[in-house]
Amino acid sequence: MMTLNLGHEPDADIMVRAAWLYHVGGMTQEEVARRLGVHRTRVVRLLSDAREKGLVSVTINHETIRDLEVEDTLTSRYGLDFCIATPRMGFELATDEPNLAAAQDMISRRAVGAAAANFLKGKLTGRGAVTVGVSWGRTLEQMALHLSGVQNSRACFVSLMGSLTRNSASNPFEVVQALAARTGGEAHFLPVPFIADTEADRAVFMSQRTVAEALALARSADVYMISVGELSDTAFLRKHGMLSASELRSVRAKGAVADSLGRLFNRNGAEVDHELTRRTLAVDFTELRGRDVVLAAAGLQKMAAVHSLLRTGVVRGLIIDGDTAYAVASGARNQ
Secondary structure, three states: OOOOOOOOOOHHHHHHHHHHHHHHOOOOHHHHHHHHOOOHHHHHHHHHHHHHOOOEOOOEOOOOHHHHHHHHHHHHHHOOOEEEEOOOOOOOOOOOOHHHHHHHHHHHHHHHHHHHHHHHHHHHOOOOOEEEEEOOOHHHHHHHHHOOOOOOOOEEEEEEEEEOOOOOOOOHHHHHHHHHHHHOOEEEEEEEEOEOOOHHHHHHHHOOHHHHHHHHHHHOOOEEEEOOEEOOOOOHHHHOOOOOHHHHHHHHHOOOOEEEOOEEEOOOOOEEOOOOHHHEOEOOHHHHOOOOEEEEEOOHHHHHHHHHHHHOOOOOEEEEOHHHHHHHHHHHHOO
16 A cells, blocks of 8 residues: 655644544554554554544544545545545636636646645655656646755656657656756656657657666656646647647547546546557556556546546545545545
8 A cells, every 4th residue: 555654744734634544534553654654653642642632522623624534535435545635725617717717727736736745755755766757747847846855866757758848847858857856866758759740650769779768667666646637628738739629629529538648538437549649658557557656636627537537546646636626526425
């Protein structure tokens, strides 16, 4: 099981989570310790402190209880090892107000980026060699921007897919570089485009020794930080010209609602075959099954996409904004 590794956080920040898992979630102290990535003696002390401070009586008296319930719903429904949901902002889907929707999405991405950075910090702190596979996207860009206070010269960040656009700060090359610069680690990237012009071109790219070496390193990663895209007119791929309007209509017609690592998925999490995916250069999504894969997702417009990717069974950890978490959890309860 993949743990949260919260040992670097102060007691006050994890006391509520430990109390909820123990008293409401029904976990043993040992199970709580494993889930949070801290020593059992610390869990015992935190539970004792929670009772002394009046945090625990018959119920847990803390405003974050609703967020923990949502996390537990998503963890149970999709068979996750963990879920981290940021506090709810009270956002609603603003499909008819693009400026408002964009502002809400930015706030959500920053919140999830900060939470993902904190999770990654726990994986990098006090450890030796760690290899992190990274996909692309604006949320993972925020993760890189928020990562601070940790140095690990033996950390290795490797892109899971080819570069997107030359000037985008959210392409894999820039994100892995930023993570390496902030930690003193190494950055490795796939020196190829994300989408080849033809399947024959893709085969040529994939046969290159440097590409094979980068993919081998990516397949050996200890943890994977990935994102998911929604297949809408405002999707990242569409806005950056990687997906034409006709291609978008075509993939939608086949039932695709989400994309990740160059693969398309329908609402049930099944992969959708399309000629576009046969031209993408990335680690094979199916090769991540059974690995420590963490999905970072932000924005209410990604509800269907998040549900789809969680249904694949590949994702083991979820870091998500509170509003989207609540929306996805509400849908899960009604299934």
